[in-house]
Amino acid sequence: MNKPEPNARRSPAFEAALVALLFVTAGVGGVAYGARSWMPELASRHGAGIDAMLHYLLVTVGALFLAGHLVLGYFIWRGGGRRQIGLRMASHKTELVLSIALGLGMLLIAEGGVIAIGMPVWTEYFGATPPSDAVTIEVTAQQFAWNVRYPGPDGKFGRTDPRLMDDALNPLGRDRSDPAGADDVITTNEITVPVGRTVRVQLRSKDVIHSFFLPNFRVKQDAVPGMTPEVVFVPTREGEFELACAQLCGLAHYRMRGFFNVVSPPQFDEWLRKQAATAN
Ligand SMILES: [Cu+2]
Structure with missing residues (x-):
């Protein structure tokens, strides 16, 4: 050298x-x-x-x-x-x-x-155990939409049956003969909740794994076929927020965009009444 x-x-x-x-x-x-x-x-x-x-x-x-x-x-x-590497230090x-x-x-x-x-x-x-006045909502994910159901004034969801499912007419497979389901309120890609009250979302899926994601609420939960995972949280701010699917669930995954509206309790009661009057 x-x-x-x-x-x-x-x-x-x-x-x-x-x-x-x-x-x-x-x-x-x-x-x-x-x-x-x-x-x-x-x-x-x-x-x-x-x-x-x-x-x-x-x-x-x-x-x-x-x-x-x-x-x-x-x-x-x-x-x-240094010219050369020395002994260990x-x-x-x-x-x-x-x-x-x-x-x-x-x-x-x-x-x-x-x-x-x-x-x-x-x-x-x-x-946490949700309080008795919690707003219970059932969200059923499918390719490529969020089916939202409120139990109505009786607080009970009506019976559903997969054999009655029809994507256009009856996406949840509601059994119309069950009186508990008569007052159920159904919406698509839109959830409305009152501010300050505990929200309890029961998640279901009709086909593949989806993920219920509310970025502003720090809520993310997979919806898995055959299971009913639940998320419980309290919205603290009124406004219109985004609902997204956080699992790549198919070609039109991007279409699973929904709205999560947080309104005042009187506005919520009014909204629910209107939905019940028009939906059934
Ligand atoms: Cu999805």
Whole structure:
């Protein structure tokens, strides 16, 4: 190997400084890019907890990402001028202790934070018993629409039978002979609920797996054929929001766009009365 030119000796250090700068820029740039508001406007009670968990993860992971890039940049800058790789910088034991400590620290920060912030949200979202005045809605997904049913004043859904299903005339297969179903209210791709009251959505699917997704409410639940999963949440803001299907369920998946309207309780009663009067 040729001996390096004496006046060329600065160049490796200069190159190392440039690479170090690249890492520092990537770290700072990544954090600057991530430090913005990503979530759609929040409109549910439990959603605040989900947002807190996501923010916690973004902040801690962002800090670790930045720290990692700064340390890497520093070592490249410091070590770039060396002619050859030297002996290890720390003893085997120090390396082992440092590795385990960093691993445990990561585990504590990431998993501990998620459990501490996430478990109460999980309990509210999946474990809570809905109050007796909850608005119960049955949502039956199909390729490619949301069939929505309210039980009406009697609080009972009428009987359905898959053999009676007809996509044009009777998409839910309602059995008209059941008196409990006489006051049921049916809508398509549109759900209206009162603000401040617990909403209980019972999900069903007629064909494939769909996913009931309300971004503003931090609600996402698969609708699985043969099962009736339930989501319970409290809308906190009036307005017209988007309902989307979050599973690629077929060619016209994009058509499964619905509207989720949150209105005042008197407006809701009025809306339900009007629907009941016109639907049957
Ligand atoms: Cu779908």
